[in-house]
Amino acid sequence: MNAPLLTLTASAAALFSNADGDVLIVNPTYKSYWNLPGGAVDRDETPQDAAAREVREELGITPPIGRLLVHAWVSSPGRGAQVLYIFDGGTLSAEDQAAITLQESELSEYRFCPPDAMEPGLIPPHLTDVWQAALTARTSRHPAVLTVRL
Incomplete structure (x- = not known):
């Protein structure tokens, strides 16, 4: 007997900062936590293209989306798995x-937050290691591959 196929989704996000090195985070209207700008990868779309599209849709800007920082496998018993890609969005210009x-249908606000001063409960707890890996990969120039089990 064959086991049922895994339910898998893919999401892509971009890590942006300002000139001070603070990270851009957004507050989704449909979640309890702040997040990086991004969202689902659509059919026939690459993760990098999805990150660019989501940034354009959510923030109304089109900065270049750079190299892959993190490839993470996030799984939860009974809920399937998600593949998460985080790309380097670089430093946003003042413009x-x-x-x-x-x-406004998806985001209520945004802000720049020092990466070492994220308040507990601000970002999804299960993604803390993923975010830290993205910040480290940005400076180390080596992408990170992670597995997160909930």
Whole structure:
């Protein structure tokens, strides 16, 4: 007898910062936690293209999306698994920051937060290691591959 196939989704996000090194985070209207700008990878779309599309849709800006920082496998018993890609969005110019226009149906606000000063409960606890790996990969120039089991 064959086991049922795994339910798998893919998401892509971009890690942006300002000139001070603070990280851009967004507050989704449909989640309890802040997140990086990004979302689901659509059929026939690469993860990098999905990150660029989601940033354009959510923030109204089109900065270049750079190299892959993290490839993470996030799994939970009974809920399937998610493959998460985080790309380097680089440092947003003052012009890009001024042009941010939130997609109000999905995001209520955004802010830049020092990466070492994220308050407990601000970001999804199960993604803390993933975010830290993205920050480390950005400076080390080596992408990270992680497995997160919930």
